[in-house]
Amino acid sequence: MIPPSTVARPSTTLDLSPITATITLSALAHNLSELRRLVHPTCDILAVVKADAYGHGAPTITQALIDLGIQRFGVATVQEGSALRAHGVTQPILVMGGLIPSHIPELIHQRLTPVLSHEDMIYALAESLPRHAPPYPVHTKVDTGMRRLGFNPESVVSWLDSKPFESKLAIEGVMTHLADADDSNQEFTEQQLACFQTVLTHVKRAGHSIALIHAANSAGIMYHPSSHFTMVRPGLMLYGYTTRKPRNSDIALQPVMNVSTHVVHVRSAKPEEFIGYSRGFKTTRTSKIAVLPVGYAHGYSRSLSNRGMVLIQGQRVPIIGKICMDMMLVDVTDLAHVGIGEEVVLVGKQEHEEISVEEIADSLGTLPYEVLCNIGTRAHHVYRPH
Numbered sequence: 136m137i138p139p140s141t142v143a144r145p146s147t148t149l150d151l152s153p154i155t156a157t158i159t160l161s162a163l164a165h166n167l168s169e170l171r172r173l174v175h176p177t178c179d180i181l182a183v184v185k186a187d188a189y190g191h192g193a194p195t196i197t198q199a200l201i202d203l204g205i206q207r208f209g210v211a212t213v214q215e216g217s218a219l220r221a222h223g224v225t226q227p228i229l230v231m232g233g234l235i236p237s238h239i240p241e242l243i244h245q246r247l248t249p250v251l252s253h254e255d256m257i258y259a260l261a262e263s264l265p266r267h268a269p270p271y272p273v274h275t276k277v278d279t280g281m282r283r284l285g286f287n288p289e290s291v292v293s294w295l296d297s298k299p300f301e302s303k304l305a306i307e308g309v310m311t312h313l314a315d316a317d318d319s320n321q322e323f324t325e326q327q328l329a330c331f332q333t334v335l336t337h338v339k340r341a342g343h344s345i346a347l348i349h350a351a352n353s354a355g356i357m358y359h360p361s362s363h364f365t366m367v368r369p370g371l372m373l374y375g376y377t378t379r380k381p382r383n384s385d386i387a388l389q390p391v392m393n394v395s396t397h398v399v400h401v402r403s404a405k406p407e408e409f410i411g412y413s414r415g416f417k418t419t420r421t422s423k424i425a426v427l428p429v430g431y432a433h434g435y436s437r438s439l440s441n442r443g444m445v446l447i448q449g450q451r452v453p454i455i456g457k458i459c460m461d462m463m464l465v466d467v468t469d470l471a472h473v474g475i476g477e478e479v480v481l482v483g484k485q486e487h488e489e490i491s492v493e494e495i496a497d498s499l500g501t502l503p504y505e506v507l508c509n510i511g512t513r514a515h516h517v518y519r520p521h
């Protein structure tokens with residue numbers, strides 16, 4: 136029989152997790168107040184919390200935003216909407232992604248608001264509603280240039296005039312999505328907005344009064360005031376990031392997420408020694424190497440092998456060799472003493488140094504969205520007020 140261990144168990148799962156995303160809720164509040172400075176006070180805000188709130192943890196982020204006065208949320212799928220309902224979110228939730236008929240029973244059961252982009256879904260939803268049910272609120276999307284979801288601009292009015300909208304469906308919102316709002320050349324966005332405006336004029340002329348008219352993602356909010364209409368749909372900027380450089384200097388966003396791990400082993404290596412898989416790195420000096428328990432299984436891209444940096448003791452230290460599935464190696468030769476359990480920041484600030492999500496995204500040739508989703512959704516989340 137194995138004797139009972141005398142080693143104390145860790146008090147929280149935090150102690151067991153290799154990768155921790157610390158979420159600072161005051162930064163979320165700050166970003167929201169920066170956003171509010173950009174939009175008209177009467178403009179509604181729908182917070183986009185899809186993909187687990189871009190890796191920040193949708194249930195807690197949604198609740199924090201409710202506490203900050205946000206009353207509408209956007210997700211990609213019925214599944215994400217149901218998960219929020221299961222966490223007690225009663226506010227309107229807009230399902231912005233594509234739908235198929237088999238999603239409808241759950242959509243109705245959870246009182247989620249669909250974005251309709253295809254006539255089949257208009258009829259499928261109308262037919263699924265109980266006979267004398269009150270009109271079900273829906274939004275409809277107009278494709279003004281994204282070429283993804285949405286009705287052709289010319290067909291929108293005829294769909295709003297169609298039978299399902301006479302009694303079964305109530306049109307609460309009309310939206311479009313901007314394809315290129317962060318481009319410093321604003322021409323394409325202006326064309327999209329002009330097209331949307333024409334559709335809205337025809338919708339109005341046809342006698343439809345629409346409460347929620349929306350087009351702006353974060354870049355629209357920041358760079359295209361004419362895209363704000365009666366509601367905006369921020370995602371990325373709430374979490375403290377932008378895709379355009381230089382950033383809009385009128386606002387100062389604060390990153391909400393800091394991702395950290397810890398050293399699990401420290402070893403020395405002689406000059407000219409190969410390190411890791413595929414002999415991916417060769418030392419040039421007597422080296423001290425720290426092993427970190429994070430790899431591509433945790434969403435930390437293998438493409439950062441021999442390229443990425445982490446922070447230890449407030450210093451930038453390089454990743455050496457190939458990033459493994461659940462480990463990676465960093466060169467800590469230039470640090471005084473590095474011990475097992477020492478904190479390592481993968482994303483965010485440590486003392487006066489910072490590794491931003493944008494820096495990692497640039498290095499990978501991708502966008503902050505992908506870095507946040509990959510790392511954030513796999514990390515153990517810890518929420519702190521400040």
Ligand SMILES: Cc1ncc(COP(=O)(O)O)c(C=O)c1O
Binds near residue numbers: 354368369372
């Ligand atoms: C339809 C829609 N609206 C709004 C957003 C939010 O965009 P952003 O995160 O750039 O603010 C997204 C995100 O991709 C989206 O798909």
